[in-house]
Amino acid sequence: MTTSPTGPSAPGDQFDDQEVAGLAARLREHRLSSRLTLEVAAARIGLSPAYLSRLETGRRQPSLPVLLGLARAYGTSVSGLLGEAMVEPDPVVRGGAIEPGRAGGWGYRRAGAPGRAMQALRVHVPPGVQDAVVRVHPGEEWLYVLQGRLKLTLGDRVHVLAEGDSAHFDSLTPHCIAADSADGVELLFVHTLLQSPGGELCLGGGPAAPH
């Protein structure tokens, strides 16, 4: 296709859409956010730096194996690389939402206005306080580490974020956080409540430690 000299090619001749265009940008984004040079990233994936550069500038289109390799290397899916709308293929609804419990010992203060779809908080998580509760609720969450190191558990993966790192995830992903540094961790926390079913995000609970 695409070629067919005489080809009327049926409806939809140019697939070379946003998707493919966005791919290049997304590839670069992924690599940069991991602070990798072309050389390092390429080696890791099994490509030449030159070729990777071409992919990131949209001058080449990856073959399927390469595409899969890229997705794997960057810890994402092909769908993610293509910026594809996340179409849930199966209508299966996973097991019930877990009621958020309380974890004590955190201090926080509102950093945004209350009563909105989006909530922003500045939170201090003292060391040693384990957030044993796994949270699951609708909406989106974003956080940014201001100071210290954060241990963020998403699903079954544990990420350690340093100062300046941020995370963005679906609140439906079971998640819990804890400090990973001696004097706790300071972070900004923004979340949306797409349909808030009474489930107010309960960060505080315990005695609000200052700062």
Added chain:
Amino acid sequence: MTTSPTGPSAPGDQFDDQEVAGLAARLREHRLSSRLTLEVAAARIGLSPAYLSRLETGRRQPSLPVLLGLARAYGTSVSGLLGEAMVEPDPVVRGGAIEPGRAGGWGYRRAGAPGRAMQALRVHVPPGVQDAVVRVHPGEEWLYVLQGRLKLTLGDRVHVLAEGDSAHFDSLTPHCIAADSADGVELLFVHTLLQSPGGELCLGGGPAAPH
């Protein structure tokens, strides 16, 4: 890749996994479940029947455009065709250097995952650069000053925010921002496309007040 005559090709040389293998079967499945002949389906997608047959028997691998065309024609996603586990994009974005230049003198770098309702950016606004454009759009906006002083105009009021201050307002409020310090201002910027009435500012200095 795959080729590289001398190529050690790093870890993970055979991407030709289940995914690619399954693709063939899935293609056939999709076509048959629609009761289409190769000829009809191929015409619809814009391929030759022969080639489609080869794809369905795993003797060829589709290029990216073809893959997208197939997904579209069968009303599914690439991910679906590949039988990919729906892997959420890596939620962690490492902090790092801000890309200079882009967007009218501003430097910014995505701090959250793309393609979501909520977008997070880390922005550096150089001094002197006036954001002449007054923005108005649906959604909510939140920002946090990491460094420097920010002049924020909301409607007809001008606010000056210092380090640690944040603002939360409705994007429908005409707004524009500028640096108010010699070496520009560094800020975190989160916005949603959701709706919500009202709009206020939250000045906050240090760590603070509880709940």
Added chain:
DNA sequence: GAGCCTTTTGCCTCAGAGGCAATTTTCTTG
């Protein structure tokens, strides 16, 4: 057996994937 429909295969072409090496650009550092 002959017609008809669908799928597979042989064979060809040529675009383009992908590597290498040289060049240019960007970042450091004196």
Added chain:
DNA sequence: CAAGAAAATTGCCTCTGAGGCAAAAGGCTC
């Protein structure tokens, strides 16, 4: 600002393999 190093891009080449066409198999029904 020049010198050097590191990163990114580009020129050029090769050769795989995508993808078309047309002929060759199966599979029907009559």
